[in-house]
Amino acid sequence: MKIAIVEDDINMRKSLEIALSDYEEEFEVKTFRNAKEALKKLDESYDLVITDINMPGMDGIEFLETLDGRYDAIIITGNATLNRAIESIRLGVSDFLTKPFEVETLVEAIRRSKKVRARVKGSAEKEKESDTSLFYGTSPALEKTLGLARKAARSDASILLLGESGVGKELFARTIHDHSSRRDKPFVAVNMAAIPENLIESELFGFEKGAFTDAVEAKMGKFEAANGGTLFLDEIAEMPYHLQAKLLRALQEKVIHRLGSTRGIAIDVRIVTATNADIKAKMRNQEFREDLYYRIATIPILIPPLRERREEIVPIAERSLEEVVTKYDLGSKTFGKAAKEALLAYSWPGNIRELIAVVERAAILSDGEEITPEDLFLDARS
Incomplete structure (x- = not known):
């Protein structure tokens, strides 16, 4: 060992x-x-x-x-x-x-x-052994998109994942990493929308001791943490405009500078980005740099919404139900025929994230072993 x-x-x-x-x-x-x-x-x-x-x-x-x-x-x-x-x-x-x-x-x-x-x-x-091990179900639309992602993974080209919120963009990013030559190196995910604007630069590039008031010791950023592997920048369109130039320079020169340091640090990172925004509209409105877009979107991949992948709905729901009943020790629970029909009939504007949330709530609140359409409470969401 x-x-x-x-x-x-x-x-x-x-x-x-x-x-x-x-x-x-x-x-x-x-x-x-x-x-x-x-x-x-x-x-x-x-x-x-x-x-x-x-x-x-x-x-x-x-x-x-x-x-x-x-x-x-x-x-x-x-x-x-x-x-x-x-x-x-x-x-x-x-x-x-x-x-x-x-x-x-x-x-x-x-x-x-x-x-x-x-x-x-x-x-x-x-x-x-399974190429779709990260996914709970499969469909022709998913397989087509996964096939494109696996082909793109063989190169080091930058990939931009497009699609609605909740379609599984991070799962696709992980799949790309797992099918690349960098699979044994780190996969680091960063949600740009979840980081306060004043912390994004230090989060990505790190900082030296004394770089600012609370910098009591040096800290590496996400680029260094992902060195040799893949850096996934989710919600990239939410990155403040004034910081986009620094990101572009790092990608072009493959060198980053920690806050408070003039010393460059060489990085070898494969970049995968994602957004649910209309990034071209943001470019027209001068909210996103055009030169950065072309740097990160060598291979754009559009992930279809769940309503175009209906074959996955019931398998995802059943797998999620298994996890919920195990997590909360709820005993045996299954979806009735009518509940499955209700799941398939709903449009799922929140995609997979919404489906998993609905299943978790239904499992916790249902009284019997069989989950009914009333337990899903989908009528109120339509």
């Missing part, structure tokens, strides 16, 4: 190296001083990542978000808080150990991770 240990404290790092050397027949251990160094070296040969939370540049939570579940993970920290523990669990961390701990405690955690990994290995391999 190959293990990566990410720990900025040299004494702790060396102690773990020495302690785990007693288990060299069972574990192969590599250590890294920080998350940035680890991201450059991690590949598919690693089975487990053990990381501290509080580290300069990129903390353990951000590190795990960047890894995006590609490895089993164990958190070790000397400053445990409930919020941090909950956040790490949300990211799929198998154990959360508070310093100081006995090495035997860590070894037991590693062995537990190994057992779980062995148990799920078969199902994970089956999932990888």
Whole structure:
């Protein structure tokens, strides 16, 4: 079992190296001083990542978000808080150990991770075999668009995903990444509309210590975090006009500058962007730069709305129902024939996101095992 240990404290790092050397027949251990160094070296040969939370540049939570579940993970920290523990669990961390701990405690955690990994290995391999494993259903419209996405993935050309809100643009971006030569490198997603305007630049490009009032330590941005992999910029049309020129320059020169630094950092990132806006209208209104559009839209891909992919509606609903009843321990629930007909008859203006929300609410509020059209409450939405 190959293990990566990410720990900025040299004494702790060396102690773990020495302690785990007693288990060299069972574990192969590599250590890294920080998350940035680890991201450059991690590949598919690693089975487990053990990381501290509080580290300069990129903390353990951000590190795990960047890894995006590609490895089993164990958190070790000397400053445990409930919020941090909950956040790490949300990211799929198998154990959360508070310093100081006995090495035997860590070894037991590693062995537990190994057992779980062995148990799920078969199902994970089956999932990888399917090109549509990220999607809950299929349809001719979806297959046609996926075919175009997989072809585009073979190159490093910039891709712009177009389509209504809720059609699954991030799933398409992940599919493009998974079918590219960068599949073993990070996939980093950023929603431009969700970041306050004054933080977008530092979020994308990072900053140096002292760059502004609250910059008590340096931090890498999303470009650096995605280096070697794919950076997905969702809602790209919402990016403030005055920052678009800096993004364009970074894409053209493949060099970024952290806030507060004059030193350029070379980046090797594949860009996938997405928007549900009429981006050409924004260009006409001088809200989006034309030169940036042509840089990001080498291959534009239009994702059809759910109303044009009706074959997917019931499979998506049934898969979502399975997840909801498991999540909330609701017992056995199924869709009745009339409920399925109601699902198919509805226009789904909010697309897949709306469908999943409707299913979750119906599952929680329905009294019987069979979900009825009344449980779906679609008449009020029409």
